[in-house]
Amino acid sequence: MQAVGQLASGCAHHFNNLLTVINGYAQFLIGALGPDSPLVRDAEAIWKAGERAASLTSQLLAFGCPAEVQTRALDLNDVLRDVGEMLHSLLGEDVVLKIKLAEDLGMVKVNPGQMEVVVLNLATNAREAMPSGGVLSLETANVELDRAYAARHPGVEPGHYVMMTVSDSGCGMTPEVRERIFEPFFTTKDPVTRAGMGLATVYGIIEQSGGHI
Ligand SMILES: Nc1ncnc2c1ncn2[C@@H]1O[C@H](COP(=O)(O)OP(=O)(O)OP(=O)(O)O)[C@@H](O)[C@H]1O
Numbered sequence: 706m707q708a709v710g711q712l713a714s715g716c717a718h719h720f721n722n723l724l725t726v727i728n729g730y731a732q733f734l735i736g737a738l739g740p741d742s743p744l745v746r747d748a749e750a751i752w753k754a755g756e757r758a759a760s761l762t763s764q765l766l767a768f769g770c771p772a773e774v775q776t777r778a779l780d781l782n783d784v785l786r787d788v789g790e791m792l793h794s795l796l797g798e799d800v801v802l803k804i805k806l807a808e809d810l811g812m813v814k815v816n817p818g819q820m821e822v823v824v825l826n827l828a829t830n831a832r833e834a835m836p837s838g839g840v841l842s843l844e845t846a847n848v849e850l851d852r853a854y855a856a857r858h859p860g861v862e863p864g865h866y867v868m869m870t871v872s873d874s875g876c877g878m879t880p881e882v883r884e885r886i887f888e889p890f891f892t893t894k895d896p897v898t899r900a901g902m903g904l905a906t907v908y909g910i911i912e913q914s915g916g917h918i
């Protein structure tokens with residue numbers, strides 16, 4: 706089983722690199738064609754399929770063989786700057802993107818591709834929660850989690866952390882939905898087309914990176 710896991714996550718790395726190129730060029734195409742072009746829907750279909758493939762690949766990376774995921778010291782501000790451009794086109798014109806980056810932000814040891822997957826999954830959910838527009842806010846900060854906080858959040862060790870806050874002005878969720886959001890295959894959207902894996906993937910990546918969500 707371990708060999709299968711290694712094979713899966715090794716392949717996943719290569720796939721991820723290729724998908725980044727495919728999705729990047731698809732986005733360039735969408736931008737270059739413009740909204741009135743008859744071909745823009747085809748380019749969008751390529752991009753959407755590529756995004757789904759990337760999300761599936763990240764699940765292989767997150768659950769297939771965590772030991773194989775390569776991490777390095779990273780500034781989360783850089784991740785947000787890097788995905789900023791992509792976020793603007795993902796969110797569309799009706800959603801205002803507000804980014805507030807802390808100065809002297811601490812470094813975190815994570816896989817850069819996985820952190821992008823985290824941000825993109827959260828931003829996608831936010832956009833879907835704001836069908837007629839709104840505000841998506843991304844914020845970074847250095848925080849200290851004390852014993853009282855740790856006592857309220859099982860699995861959290863007190864100490865210094867880097868925090869990334871993602872909030873939207875969308876529909877929000879009921880306490881019942883909120884209780885289940887990290888469950889794999891849980892979705893309140895169209896179950897035929899939706900995997901309900903976005904937040905389960907995010908959860909897997911964050912926990913595996915030694916973080917907390
Ligand atoms: N920003 C948000 N605002 C309101 N509800 C949300 C938000 N993010 C997630 N949810 C709720 O949590 C559920 C699970 O989210 P998740 O991203 O795991 O799956 P999904 O978006 O339904 O499908 P997928 O991400 O696989 O396409 C959603 O169906 C939705 O009900």
Ligand SMILES: [Mg+2]
Nearest residue numbers: 829830903904
């Ligand atoms: Mg989602």
